[in-house]
Amino acid sequence: MPDVTLKSPNLDDVFEKWKQKTLRTSKKKLEKEFGTKGAVFSLDNISAAETVKETEKEAAIYFEIKKTVAPAKGKEQKERMRADKVEKETFFTFKGKSVNKDNWKGDDVVPIYETIETVPCTKCGGKGYQEEKCKTCKGSGKIEDQILVLEGEEQKKEKKPFSYPCPYCYGSGKAKEQCSECGGFKNFYEYEVLPVPYKTVVEGKPVLFSSAKTKYEKEIGEDLQKLIEEVQGIKFTDPKTLDKKAEASLGYYNKNIKKMLKNAIGEYKDYDKDDDTKITTPMYLFPVIQMFCETKRGKSFEIYSIGSDQKFITYSNF
Template identity: 65%
Template sequence: MPEIKIKTPNLDDIFEKWKQRSVRQDKKKMEKQFGTKGAVFSLDAISAAEYVKDTEKQAAIYFAIKKTVGEVKKDINEKTVLPPKVAKETFYLFKGKGKINKENWKGDEMVPIYDTIQTTPCKNCKGKGYVETKCRTCKGTGKIEEKLQVLTGEEQNKEVKPFSYECSVCFGSGTNVEQCRDCGGYKNLYKYQILPVPFKTVVTGIPVLHSSAQTKYEKEIERDLHQMIEEVEGIRFNDFKDLESKSEASLGYWNKNIKKTISSAGSDFKSYSKDKETQITTQIYLFPMIQMFCETKKGTKFEIYSLGSANKFMIYSNF
């Protein structure tokens, strides 16, 4: 993109535009502040040379975004837990309640949903709550086998005789019953889904303005630019790095406030570019701004701001 230098409005043209608008809005106030007692009031007698005490050159950066608020995520998470953990969880239910306004929502965007809770029999114990294992004491026979030493006859000959009795560990069953380690004896586990909150999808156009003048009119200027961008002339850029490198040459002037403003606007632009819910819908505009410090004949101080080029500019004032 070739370097383009924009011509700022002439101070007399800015002041003249302000005069014409002010007299239409409140002629009596203009007469009171600038009129001479006993003389016929005339706008021709009010000049920038006499009433503009000082000026500053500033700049403004503007672009517009489209923000999709409440777009539902497609992620689905699932948890499987023991019954006591289900009781400790906070669940949500949206069925039949309509869509949720994201701006009013307080909490996470992904939440546990009550009507997704399902019972799942424990696979380890097959829903019994316990597992059976072979008794180690009796080796699964249910009996303890012993050998008795028996002395027989007058000679007291030693003989070994078998002797068995019920195993006291497994109660003669040959198996031990142990609490299932997976389900803790509850027989079942419970699974539920963590789903996105069903937000309303709201698409809004939002103007973004950064001004080095930092006036109280920034919201008003944002609104006007959003509605009447073709009524004011600025330099358009497709890339913020291009704007950063060419802004000083394009404006024909520079100061610390302008540099700081461009840096701040660049940070916002970068953030919006990375935001999945946001789309930048316009080019980036660089506007010259003239800040005029004025004082009426009666000593009332006020300011006039112009935004735009010599060809097309808008004015704002606290008069």
């Protein structure tokens, strides 16, 4: 690709275009800031030489993407846990409604409340305990003992058998031990972890980077999406080529432009790797002029132009 240099607009042309645009949109404010009391207001009395105090040459990168937001991708899975663990989990419910991904804060796959199911413990059969032979009475349900009996006048000693219900198993011969598997909760609880139901949306989106410190990047990006044919820039299909030829194409360069190029190319590459995103236009490089101005009344404001001397548009915070 041969080197192509864009010529920036003449400063007087940028200023004149701003005056005409502002006359249509903010005539009263223009008269207030630049008019002379007792004199008929005229645009001819507003000159770039008196108004523009400083000028910077900057640059902008623009391209468009088409982003497809589809339902979240993620492996559906089931979780199984005890009741005391379930209460510590956070569940979600969507009630059949889709979610705007841009507004969603959280994981792409989440536990769903409606999927909670009770599953009896297989080890204890859902009883919460296991019955085993009582260790005290060895399963007989009775405690076998002997008592001393003195017989007759001679008080002959004799031991007689004596049995009574085992107090540890309540005479049943069986002891109930807490189930080691379910911890006595009888059941386990299963639930599904499912993808968030994102809305399927396909949208075109402008992406703009500017080396000028401006609050108008979003507005400029939206305008360029509609007016791209009315603004002249240089097209680049390869970020590497843009990085190498930006200075030659603009005819100037500075640290702000260098930083802007790095950020723009980095984000371009990220979009290129994103399965949900398709880059739909080349990268456009535009000259940007930033004018720092002051009215007769001392009000500071800025004027921006984006594009070449052949086709450019203006913005201002006047």
